[in-house]
Amino acid sequence: MRANRQIVLAARPRGLPRHEDFRLAEAPMPAPADGEVLMRHDWLGLAPAARLRMDEAGSYSAPMALGDVVYGQAIGTVLESRHPDFKVGDMAMAMRGGWQCFSALRGGDLVKIDPQLAPPPAWLGPLGTSGLAAYIGLLEHGRPKSGETVVVSAAAGAVGSVVGQVARIQGCRVVGIAGGEDKCRAAVDEFGFDACVDHRDPGLPQALARACPDGIDVSFENAGGASRDAVWRLMARGGRIVVCGLISEYNAPEATGPGWYRLLTQRLQIRGYITSDHLDLRPAFERDMARWWAEGRIRMREDVSQGLASAPAAFIGMLLGHNRGKVLVSLAPDHASAA
Amino acid sequence: MRANRQIVLAARPRGLPRHEDFRLAEAPMPAPADGEVLMRHDWLGLAPAARLRMDEAGSYSAPMALGDVVYGQAIGTVLESRHPDFKVGDMAMAMRGGWQCFSALRGGDLVKIDPQLAPPPAWLGPLGTSGLAAYIGLLEHGRPKSGETVVVSAAAGAVGSVVGQVARIQGCRVVGIAGGEDKCRAAVDEFGFDACVDHRDPGLPQALARACPDGIDVSFENAGGASRDAVWRLMARGGRIVVCGLISEYNAPEATGPGWYRLLTQRLQIRGYITSDHLDLRPAFERDMARWWAEGRIRMREDVSQGLASAPAAFIGMLLGHNRGKVLVSLAPDHASAA
Structure with a gap:
């Protein structure tokens, strides 16, 4: 019987995770129970929010236990099905697939994907949870109106890049904030942002003010x-701040934020949200995003690393902002070597 | 011709206003133009937000100019009417009556009051703008549900006391925060709060936690x-923070607020609002509050000082938290001496 290679949480990170916090392990190949599906993981999708689950205190979901397979999404191929909705050869996305080569999951925990509409990685990006997070945060909470100015942090990332493109579709002026020249250029050239400023620039406040001459109506906060x-400091009257993530703080949450005086005088709204609270919006998302994708209005940038063992380094690099686009791990090398 | 005594802004306060920032002045008795009403001011209603208009930078409305009559509400009696909706002897509330003994205002800037339903001071309190601020903030933005925990700061004040009483009417558990034993006792004994904690107590975080064993669902932030x-630190998942005022910061806005990590993990909403943005809700407010008042479910606490000249001291005392209830200035002594 083939083994199932996994990466498990070996220790709780303090601050930025280190390689020693992860460990490669082998488990028996899972056997699907009734109502379950055995899936070969082809791709892993890495997301910064997984860092939050590594803390003992937990955050918006139960923390991982030590020894658990690291939490993460996967796209894979059905090898064996004991669920009526799936047949061998189907492709599916598992929110909780985890950093491993195979999983046995209930059919209800899988979302079938259509590789004819878009290649599998896109289902971990704009057509998957990154896209859903962008869609819910921008449209449901940010409620941008045509002509408004939308600012997006982590603009070249998996979520931010979709936010910017959807905001453009809504008729907004879209200004990104990203780390470094390459990402700023990608935001403008690949994703169609009107402008993008570098958060590493000490003149960031001035640069952002120049890029937003009428102030900011919607801020999609990811950083x-x-x-x-x-x-x-630039929020316009009646502005909305949607807090999707705070990636710069995941390793050490900041004790203080900006004072609230401006919140009052500018009648601001701030809202933190978690994508999984809003799955009722999934059908609308799937309909809209599939159409925009098919129309070529949504692009994706991928940052692929090869092999399960590369996942910890890819994850750490992402928390440091070294990635260029959605961070994916291809498990093709693992399956090829096992064959 | 009788003169109109006024208090004008003599200097822009730096931090806490001083008596020298105000000056008693005399102007000619105003003459109502067509469409206007001449009103004798009987009562002034003081509110902390007037402090914001004394700064040059302004806040959510145009700043007062030096030499302007100090901004404030007034209740008065119509002495002469050139507007079809008002006749001599009517009583009315003027949002922008100002700290003076008489005013000539357009009819559209006055709200007629019914002294049969409630005595004039109540129209500067629960039935006036304080009540409207409480009503809009709590019901429109806080959206409390029966059984939820609502925390109200400045709990014994003009707005906070109404928030607490309306939250009780909604079936909520209501916990106040107020400065000193007298105010805390008033919140519980006079206004029916379930509990009230003293913000001067160094053990405030622990006391508040004990009073809110299930966390806080709605915070009405006034302080x-x-x-x-x-x-x-106690906000529950999905909690709403409504920012009506920040009285402790009006003299020196705080540069920093709490960090945002909790905003994300608890999916919080924060909203700053200004009552005058929501005048569309006034009819609902007038209907509900008049009913609650008539049913004896809403009480008011007044802190009355005598004579126009006492207004600056009353205003400064209010910013220091020395008042007990809604701060009113009776102008009866001024009118008696002029008669």
């Missing part, structure tokens, strides 16, 4: 820290 | 500072 504070 | 931060 926290200095860019959040620069946005704060 | 800022330490009590805001204690509330922050």
Whole structure:
């Protein structure tokens, strides 16, 4: 019987995770129970929010236990099905597939994907949870109106890049904030942002003010820290701040944010949200995003690393902002070597 | 011709206003133009937000100019009417009556009051703008559900006391935060709060936690500072923070607020609002509050000072938290001496 290679949480990270916090393990090949599906993982999708589950205190979901397979999404191929909705050869996305080569999951925990509409990685990006997070945060909570100015932090990332493109579709002026020249250029050239400013630039507040001459109506906050504070000072009356993530703070949450005086005088709204609270919006998302994708209005940038063992380094690099686009791990090398 | 005594802004306060920032002045008795009404001011209603208009930068409305009559509400009696909706002897409330003994205002800037339903001071309190601020903030933005825990800062004040009583009417558990034993006792004994904790108590975070064993679902924020931060740590998942005022910060806005990590993990909503943005809700407010008042479910506490010249001291005392209830200035002594 073939083994199932996994990466498990070996220790709780303090601050930025280190390689020693992860361990490669082998488990028996899972056997699907009634109502379950055995899936070969072809791709893993890495997301910064997984860092939150590594803390003992937990955050918006139960923390991982030590020894657990690291939490993460996977796209894979059905090898064996004991669920009526899936047949051998189907492709599906598992929110909780985890960093491993195979999984046995209940059919209800899988979402079938259509590789004819878009290649599998896109189902971990704009057509998957990254896209859903962008869609819910921008449209449901940000409620941008045509002509408004939308600022997006982590603009070249998996979520931010979709937010910017959807905001453009809504007729907004879209300004990104990203780390470094390459990402800023990608936001403008690949994703169609009107402008993008570098959060590493000490002149960020001035650069952002120049890019937003009428102030900021909607801020899609993905970063926290200095860019959040620069946005704060430019929020226009009646502005909305949607807090999707605070990646710069996941390793050490900041004790203080901006003062609230401006919140009052500008009648601001701030809202933190978690995508999984809003799955009622999934059908609308799937309909809209599939159409936009088919129309070529949504693009994706991928940052692929090869092999399960590369996942910890890819994850750490993502938390440091070294990635270029959605961070994916291809498990093709693992399956080829096992064959 | 009788003169109109006024208090004008003599200098822009730096931090806490001083008596020298105000000056008693005399102007000619105003003459109502067509469409206007000449009103004798009987009562002034003081509110902390007037402090915001004394700064040059302004806040959510145009700043007062030096030499302007100080901004404030007034209740008065119509002496002469050139507007079809008002006749001599009517009583009315003027949002922008100002700290003076008489005013000539357009009919559209006056709200007629019914002294049969409630005595004139109540129309500067629960039935006036304080009540409207409470009503809009709590019901429109806080959206409390029966059984939820609502925390109200400045609990014994003009707005906070109404928030607490309306939250009780909605079936909520209501916990106040107020400065000192007298105010805490008033919140519980006079206004029916379930509990009230003292923001001067160094054990405030622990006391608030004991009073809110299930966390806080709705925070009506009127104070800022330490009590805001204690509330922050106790916000329950899906909680709403409504920012009506930040009285502790009006003299020196705080540069920093609490960090946003909790905003994300608890899916919080924060909203700053200004009552005058929501005048569409006034008819609903007038209907509900008049009924609750008539049913004896809403009480008011007044802190009356005598004579126009006492207004600056009453205003400064209010910013220091020395008042007991809604701060009113009776102008009866001024009118008696002029008669």
